[in-house]
Amino acid sequence: MIAINQIHKSYVTGQNSLHVLKGIDLQIEAGEMISIMGASGSGKSTLLNILGILDNFDSGAYYLNGLKIDRLTERKAAQLRNKMLGFVFQSFNLVSFKNAMENVALPLYYQDVPRKKRNMIAMEYLERMGLKEWAHHLPNELSGGQKQRIAIARALIGKPKVILADEPTGALDSATSLEVMDLLHEINATGITIIIVTHEHDIAKRTGKTIRITDGNITEIILN
Amino acid sequence: MFEIDKWQEIYSTIRKNKLRTFLTGFSVAWGIFMLIILLGSGSGLENGVKEQFKGGANNGVWISSGQTSLKYKGLKTGRQIKFTNEDYKSIKKTIDGYDRISARLFLGNKLISYKNEYGSFFLSPCHPDYGFIKEVDMVQGRFLNTIDIKEFRKVAVIGEKVKAALFKGADTSAMGKYVKINGVIFQVVGIFRDYSRNDDEQKRVYIPITTAQRVFQGENVINQISFTTGDASEDEADLMINKSKALLAKMHTFDIDDNRAIFVWNKNEEVRKFKALFSGIRLFIWIIGIGTIIAGIVGVSNIMMIVVKERTKEIGIRKSLGATPWSIVALIMQEAIAITSFAGYIGLVLGVGLLELIAKNVPPSEFFRNPEADFSVALMATLLLILAGATAGFFPAMKAAKVKPVEALRDE
Numbered sequence: 207m208i209a210i211n212q213i214h215k216s217y218v219t220g221q222n223s224l225h226v227l228k229g230i231d232l233q234i235e236a237g238e239m240i241s242i243m244g245a246s247g248s249g250k251s252t253l254l255n256i257l258g259i260l261d262n263f264d265s266g267a268y269y270l271n272g273l274k275i276d277r278l279t280e281r282k283a284a285q286l287r288n289k290m291l292g293f294v295f296q297s298f299n300l301v302s303f304k305n306a307m308e309n310v311a312l313p314l315y316y317q318d319v320p321r322k323k324r325n326m327i328a329m330e331y332l333e334r335m336g337l338k339e340w341a342h343h344l345p346n347e348l349s350g351g352q353k354q355r356i357a358i359a360r361a362l363i364g365k366p367k368v369i370l371a372d373e374p375t376g377a378l379d380s381a382t383s384l385e386v387m388d389l390l391h392e393i394n395a396t397g398i399t400i401i402i403v404t405h406e407h408d409i410a411k412r413t414g415k416t417i418r419i420t421d422g423n424i425t426e427i428i429l430n
Numbered sequence: 431m432f433e434i435d436k437w438q439e440i441y442s443t444i445r446k447n448k449l450r451t452f453l454t455g456f457s458v459a460w461g462i463f464m465l466i467i468l469l470g471s472g473s474g475l476e477n478g479v480k481e482q483f484k485g486g487a488n489n490g491v492w493i494s495s496g497q498t499s500l501k502y503k504g505l506k507t508g509r510q511i512k513f514t515n516e517d518y519k520s521i522k523k524t525i526d527g528y529d530r531i532s533a534r535l536f537l538g539n540k541l542i543s544y545k546n547e548y549g550s551f552f553l554s555p556c557h558p559d560y561g562f563i564k565e566v567d568m569v570q571g572r573f574l575n576t577i578d579i580k581e582f583r584k585v586a587v588i589g590e591k592v593k594a595a596l597f598k599g600a601d602t603s604a605m606g607k608y609v610k611i612n613g614v615i616f617q618v619v620g621i622f623r624d625y626s627r628n629d630d631e632q633k634r635v636y637i638p639i640t641t642a643q644r645v646f647q648g649e650n651v652i653n654q655i656s657f658t659t660g661d662a663s664e665d666e667a668d669l670m671i672n673k674s675k676a677l678l679a680k681m682h683t684f685d686i687d688d689n690r691a692i693f694v695w696n697k698n699e700e701v702r703k704f705k706a707l708f709s710g711i712r713l714f715i716w717i718i719g720i721g722t723i724i725a726g727i728v729g730v731s732n733i734m735m736i737v738v739k740e741r742t743k744e745i746g747i748r749k750s751l752g753a754t755p756w757s758i759v760a761l762i763m764q765e766a767i768a769i770t771s772f773a774g775y776i777g778l779v780l781g782v783g784l785l786e787l788i789a790k791n792v793p794p795s796e797f798f799r800n801p802e803a804d805f806s807v808a809l810m811a812t813l814l815l816i817l818a819g820a821t822a823g824f825f826p827a828m829k830a831a832k833v834k835p836v837e838a839l840r841d842e
Contacts, residue, residue, distance in 0.1 A: 255836050258750070260749075260750060260834075260835045260836045260839070261834075261836045280754065280755045280831075281754045281755065281756070284749060284752050284753060284754040284755070285752065285754070287749075287750060287751070287752050288751065288752020289752070293750050293751070295839065299743070299746075299747045299750075299839060300747075301744055301747060301748075302744075303439075303442040303443070303446065304442075312748070312751050313751045313752055315435060316748075316751060316752040316753050316754070316757065317752070321434060321435060360751070364751075364752070
């Protein structure tokens, strides 16, 4: 599903150049659930951003579902994100003035799905998350767990091949974290590849494989 | 483009920032309001001046006699030039292309009476064609005709005000009645209306020039020759005027360059001058109006910049969910166009409303009447508004489209 070879990435600020990723090689098969661990500044978020085509890289090669990702136009990248990828963030990143249903339906808006139809589909996903009665609430009226489940529903609605989760439990208490992880497991069971960036061992242990990154290099791959 | 979601989004952002949106919209509304008021006032001024030009064909030329101011062929300056019937006849014979021609005699105000009513009115002896040259509007009866001239008839065409002054009470009909002009009896054959606000012109009495010469003067002197140039071009009209001047200069032995010996008033030229003046004024008004609107646009643009900045994160989220740069541009542009169009429309309505109010309640004066903003102006303003909105939204939208999702999502 995902293959990256010798990915390098530097951030240049003025005269300083920060070499963040120093030649990452990684193969992720379809249907895998893996976690990426590392200290802050190790480059794990940068790697996730590159995988999510949110950021570009300096050298190396990236194949997503057999397609070479290299110097894409913004438009093409947007379409790929829309069709192939789903994102789950630590801070949920829901649109504050849209209600739960509209937030979930947003990816379908960019697929030109008519309003009625996409709201119907969004309601189905909310029902699966057990949040049907919260559909017309704004994000600030919801708890953290509810927000994250809405974010997951939004990530799923475009029927992505891969879900990229950046510290999905970082802002949640441990009970809610467990629920979210259960949910991600269920999603993984339907064949969707899941990549989670985390710094919590408990979370990492519940994935099939943990990749540890230190100073821009993969230092360890642990099979859980 | 007109999907309900986008309008909802625009509505919700506007609702979140009511004061800001109001202030932004106000600057645009004010700009359009000012433009409409300025244009309306311009048209009011123009209508007022046009009114001054009423009464008299636009292609009329009036030539009056004066005093020489240049020495010529041994003759002194200060000689009085006296036109005679001969001048009228030779101009009529020599000049090609005129449409109507008339001579006039200036006799000043004369005492005119009917039974016990009397008044002093301006007597204007002329040829029948003068009715066309002056665009005399007949209310009743007829203007002078050629038989009146040939047979020295004692007939008079009187203004409505003259009629009102002389025919009072039960005797309201003036047609066919006999009035005394300086003791000589004339029959009223027509009543006319004059639209100019000049009192003299409304209190005028036209009589055949031949009759006047015989009855009041006893010679063949005339004071003014006037003609219309038909559908001659400006150059052709100028040629006609120059030929007339040359002819008169020869007949009366004065320097053709002496511009005090005779006076030429070419209405077409005056109209042209005023048209040029008003197109200048209109241009000036548009420049000021557009300047005001530009100030509004800059305001909207500024606000949209802040909106984009505030919504950076949201734009990042949208991009991560698959929003293309174009869809972001469309979102911001649409919001800018919506704000400017709506606010501008309010300004337009208020401006037109105020003009209507002025038109209804302010009595027309000599230089101002019927301020109006016509449909084409409103259409222009609407197009300008949409253009303004697009301009205001363009730069913020481009900035929004350049937002990188990573950077937008990073600031937490």
